Amino acid sequence: MKIENVKLYNSKYAPNARRVRMFLAEKGLETPMIDVDLAKLEQKTPAFSSLNPFQGVPTLEFDDGSTLCESVAICRYFEELYPQPPLFGLGARERAEVEMWQRRAELYLFFPVAQAYRHTHPAAKVLETPQIGDWAEVNKGRALENLARFDRALEGRPFLAGERFSIADITGLCALDFLRPARIALPEGLEHVKRWKDALSARPSAAA
Amino acid sequence: MKIENVKLYNSKYAPNARRVRMFLAEKGLETPMIDVDLAKLEQKTPAFSSLNPFQGVPTLEFDDGSTLCESVAICRYFEELYPQPPLFGLGARERAEVEMWQRRAELYLFFPVAQAYRHTHPAAKVLETPQIGDWAEVNKGRALENLARFDRALEGRPFLAGERFSIADITGLCALDFLRPARIALPEGLEHVKRWKDALSARPSAAA
Numbered sequence: 111m112k113i114e115n116v117k118l119y120n121s122k123y124a125p126n127a128r129r130v131r132m133f134l135a136e137k138g139l140e141t142p143m144i145d146v147d148l149a150k151l152e153q154k155t156p157a158f159s160s161l162n163p164f165q166g167v168p169t170l171e172f173d174d175g176s177t178l179c180e181s182v183a184i185c186r187y188f189e190e191l192y193p194q195p196p197l198f199g200l201g202a203r204e205r206a207e208v209e210m211w212q213r214r215a216e217l218y219l220f221f222p223v224a225q226a227y228r229h230t231h232p233a234a235k236v237l238e239t240p241q242i243g244d245w246a247e248v249n250k251g252r253a254l255e256n257l258a259r260f261d262r263a264l265e266g267r268p269f270l271a272g273e274r275f276s277i278a279d280i281t282g283l284c285a286l287d288f289l290r291p292a293r294i295a296l297p298e299g300l301e302h303v304k305r306w307k308d309a310l311s312a313r314p315s316a317a318a
Numbered sequence: 319m320k321i322e323n324v325k326l327y328n329s330k331y332a333p334n335a336r337r338v339r340m341f342l343a344e345k346g347l348e349t350p351m352i353d354v355d356l357a358k359l360e361q362k363t364p365a366f367s368s369l370n371p372f373q374g375v376p377t378l379e380f381d382d383g384s385t386l387c388e389s390v391a392i393c394r395y396f397e398e399l400y401p402q403p404p405l406f407g408l409g410a411r412e413r414a415e416v417e418m419w420q421r422r423a424e425l426y427l428f429f430p431v432a433q434a435y436r437h438t439h440p441a442a443k444v445l446e447t448p449q450i451g452d453w454a455e456v457n458k459g460r461a462l463e464n465l466a467r468f469d470r471a472l473e474g475r476p477f478l479a480g481e482r483f484s485i486a487d488i489t490g491l492c493a494l495d496f497l498r499p500a501r502i503a504l505p506e507g508l509e510h511v512k513r514w515k516d517a518l519s520a521r522p523s524a525a526a
Binding site: 163164178180182184186187189190191201202203205206209213214217218240242244245248252256259262263291302 | 352371386387388390391392393395398409410411413414415417418420421424425426435448450452453456467470471
């Protein structure tokens with residue numbers, strides 16, 4: 111279904127933007143998109159800063175000129191309007207479990223991987239000044255330690271929050287696919303993480 | 319109202335635990351609490367790790383031995399069961415706005431303030447090894463830059479997400495009150511942030 115009263119400011123390379131693209135794909139929704147060139151710091155121009163003073167993508171602009179920012183907030187807006195399939199869970203306990211796993215995927219995987227990338231990769235120098243090598247190393251270690259925790263949690267369940275695919279898995283896959291630019295190798299032996307990653311990567315939404 | 323089928327693992331000094339305590343106070347809810355001594359690393363013991371493998375407070379334990387972790391996930395659970403007063407917003411757009419502001423308060427204020435604390439304060443050495451002074455400085459700068467953005471956003475509205483107090487304000491106050499241990503002075507001239515902080519601090523929940 112095409113949604114025409116909004117525009118999504120997007121970057122093909124930004125994992126936070128990919129989270130929203132995957133979410134929309136899982137819902138069967140499409141919005142007009144406008145590409146923002148992060149390498150050219152288009153997100154820091156006065157024009158873009160007036161849309162989002164925190165200068166990031168994704169940013170959703172409505173036809174009335176108002177905006178909604180932050181990947182998970184944009185996803186929640188579409189969840190509220192188009193509740194099928196449920197990607198934030200159903201019922202009090204499952205909704206809370208999805209929130210827990212979405213936050214764990216973000217705080218303990220997505221963020222340390224992103225920090226390792228931003229503080230080492232030459233292409234990230236423009237985004238992260240100064241790059242601090244010691245901080246990259248700390249985060250690489252945390253990402254690896256937490257991957258082992260995710261592996262134990264995924265034993266015996268198909269998805270992070272249980273039987274149902276959710277936004278937590280979207281955050282998880284975006285983090286796993288960001289290991290490569292962060293130059294972190296997925297360790298051998300994490301069989302549950304590997305099975306989960308393969309299953310998520312096989313969904314059509316992974317190409318979004 | 320007392321909730322008896324759960325226990326909340328808590329630390330008086332942990333700002334993430336305070337977020338849940340304030341949320342419960344705003345809802346008029348009370349739960350049994352168990353104190354975890356973070357300075358003694360009780361959160362890293364095998365017993366506690368079996369409750370929460372990511373080793374943090376707050377952690378909610380149910381009578382059946384299952385657990386729910388992450389401050390915002392615990393808050394969402396109580397919101398679903400006890401929806402009055404609404405602290406995550408009502409309706410699609412407002413719920414999304416609350417999510418956006420809760421995330422902005424967390425990502426752009428709470429986190430940089432916490433990083434500045436963890437990477438400078440002698441008492442945080444046990445939690446953050448190695449402490450990286452350069453990273454503390456970067457985060458101090460970001461916290462100050464973002465405080466100015468929050469000040470502009472709060473012009474003409476009582477609360478972060480608009481007319482209604484929400485979980486975003488709870489995260490915001492916990493971040494502001496963490497400026498002192500992080501040794502960051504709230505700059506002069508941020509009149510909207512100051513008015514907002516004074517109003518939040520005057521609510522009974524601020525003492526929770």
